[in-house]
Amino acid sequence: AQTVTQSQPEMSVQEAETVTLSCTYDTSESDYYLFWYKQPPSRQMILVIRQEAYKQQNATENRFSVNFQKAAKSFSLKISDSQLGDAAMYFCAYWNTNAGKSTFGDGTTLTVKP
């Protein structure tokens, strides 16, 4: 079974600075997708960014980018120019293409200091 590990329960960053959230996963599959979701206090799950395992190029979405290291099974999220609205719980998720479901990490709570 796949596992997703987020080793940082909490992180903080100063407004306008950059922060990196870590995620590692374990799988024997070759075809999969990885995602970062943001969960603000409202508890809505918001898709931040996705990465296809077969693509070497790291995904970017505006201030959000990933560092995907397939051999190391690492998938970190970098948030540049952090804003107060970025404060939330961030979940890393692995999509199992064969089983058709996602496995989530435990989450990292990000605090943004003004």
Next chain:
Amino acid sequence: EPEVTQTPSHQVTQMGQEVILRCVPISNHLYFYWYRQILGQKVEFLVSFYNNEISEKSEIFDDQFSVERPDGSNFTLKIRSTKLEDSAMYFCASSGGGLAGGPETQYFGPGTRLLVL
């Protein structure tokens, strides 16, 4: 922009009662899911549904749970006899298929917060 909606946003019920959580997935999506998140814990997969049948379910999804797509728009999760440990946030999600893309990119609803007393 299309979104997944869920009703009710909050539900309080007595242990042993039946509850039905409702979801309206994005209209051209073909894959539907339920996940749950116990307060302070990770999001856990419950069940996936495609082509009018369950395609995958977790160990959590026992005989007390059922899902249904009663019409072309709604997707429901029924818990027959609720237990205290069923208290959680329940998220519905949908994903594409066909012209809407692959099933891997799931869009989540805002969740239903279920409290069992």
